[in-house]
Amino acid sequence: MLGPVILAASRSDRIRRLVSAAPVTRPVVDRFIPGETVDEVVPVIERLTGQGLDVTMDVVGEDITTPRQAMAARDSYLELVDRLKGLELGARAEMSVKLSMFGQSLPSPTTALKEGSSGPVPEFRGGHELALANVRPVVQAAAAIGTTVTLDAEDHTTLDSMFAIHEELRKDFPQTGCVIQSYLFRTEEDARRLAANGSRVRLVKGAYKEPAEVAYQRKHEIDKAYVRILKILMEGAGYPMIGSHDPRLISITQELARRARRKPDEYEFQMLYGIRCDEHLRLAADGHRMRVYTAYGTDWYGYFMRRLAEKPANLRFFARSMVSK
Numbered sequence: 001m002l003g004p005v006i007l008a009a010s011r012s013d014r015i016r017r018l019v020s021a022a023p024v025t026r027p028v029v030d031r032f033i034p035g036e037t038v039d040e041v042v043p044v045i046e047r048l049t050g051q052g053l054d055v056t057m058d059v060v061g062e063d064i065t066t067p068r069q070a071m072a073a074r075d076s077y078l079e080l081v082d083r084l085k086g087l088e089l090g091a092r093a094e095m096s097v098k099l100s101m102f103g104q105s106l107p108s109p110t111t112a113l114k115e116g117s118s119g120p121v122p123e124f125r126g127g128h129e130l131a132l133a134n135v136r137p138v139v140q141a142a143a144a145i146g147t148t149v150t151l152d153a154e155d156h157t158t159l160d161s162m163f164a165i166h167e168e169l170r171k172d173f174p175q176t177g178c179v180i181q182s183y184l185f186r187t188e189e190d191a192r193r194l195a196a197n198g199s200r201v202r203l204v205k206g207a208y209k210e211p212a213e214v215a216y217q218r219k220h221e222i223d224k225a226y227v228r229i230l231k232i233l234m235e236g237a238g239y240p241m242i243g244s245h246d247p248r249l250i251s252i253t254q255e256l257a258r259r260a261r262r263k264p265d266e267y268e269f270q271m272l273y274g275i276r277c278d279e280h281l282r283l284a285a286d287g288h289r290m291r292v293y294t295a296y297g298t299d300w301y302g303y304f305m306r307r308l309a310e311k312p313a314n315l316r317f318f319a320r321s322m323v324s325k
């Protein structure tokens with residue numbers, strides 16, 4: 001029951017200020033977010049890739065309020081690409097982006113102009129176009145150093161826009177990936193479309209608080225949906241990326257990959273930095289491609305709270321460390 005409460009708190013500015021200012025927070029945050037700057041995170045990338053793991057890098061941030069912040073997000077990713085270029089890791093170090101950070105939820109000046117004119121009403125409102133304009137140079141820069149970008153999935157209201165941006169980017173950069181969430185009713189259909197058109201797709205259970213009208217609420221329903229969707233992806237023409245720490249789903253993936261005659265380089269496992277790290281190494285040692293989703297940056301609150309919500313034991317650990325100081 002704690003999970004939904006923590007997810008609600010992740011949207012509260014008051015709790016954000018309280019948690020972010022607490023002096024004991026940082027060591028707990030470090031477990032999931034190993035740095036605030038590129039300089040701090042480059043040695044982490046070197047350590048992980050030195051251990052035979054691949055990475056997908058996330059500059060944390062979401063819910064921005066101005067176009068200037070969206071451009072700053074774009075620039076922070078461009079700075080990251082610049083540093084990755086020097087590491088010469090190619091596709092072993094890719095990037096994950098949240099379109100909300102690129103302006104997706106802002107009213108865009110372009111859209112406002114179109115609405116004022118006699119022209120056709122745009123299909124998407126808000127910052128859809130702004131997010132597309134900001135993410136494109138990042139995807140382009142990534143392609144220039146032999147790597148790619150995956151569009152994270154946020155709450156269900158943002159997904160039509162995310163999929164449209166994904167499709168648009170794939171026209172020039174077909175390796176661009178996207179994320180789908182097994183807790184949403186819509187996802188089986190999305191998976192069929194993406195599997196047919198050969199996309200790179202990360203399948204996760206889903207980390208947001210979603211209403212019962214659009215999403216399964218019970219763990220066993222979400223897990224069953226995950227397996228159904230995994231089958232679709234494994235049997236399809238795309239590149240499945242299995243984003244889960246769940247041991248049962250990991251062994252089901254191996255069985256489905258065998259049945260679909262997929263070789264180890266025709267799908268990959270992905271897990272979050274700081275969670276089941278022994279399993280990262282075990283799967284890599286077994287010859288699987290294992291990518292560690294590594295988040296860094298100063299605006300870590302939303303990301304951190306979702307990690308607490310996934311496992312309330314993390315919250316007890318966090319609370320204990322506050323009391324023991």
Ligand code: FDA
Pocket residue numbers: 151152153154179181202204205206207208243244245246247270271272275276292293306307308310311314
């Ligand atoms: P489950 O929650 O059942 O966990 C299985 C086991 O893993 C637990 O029993 C525990 O041992 C361990 N575990 C899981 N989470 C933990 C935590 N926070 N702390 C400690 N142990 C933990 N979601 C989303 O909505 N949009 C997205 O774009 C992404 N992107 C993404 C990328 C990658 C690479 C991963 C792995 C996950 C995401 N997610 C995500 C998050 C995802 O939706 C989901 O919330 C978490 O992965 C937890 O679900 P599991 O599949 O791990 O199963």
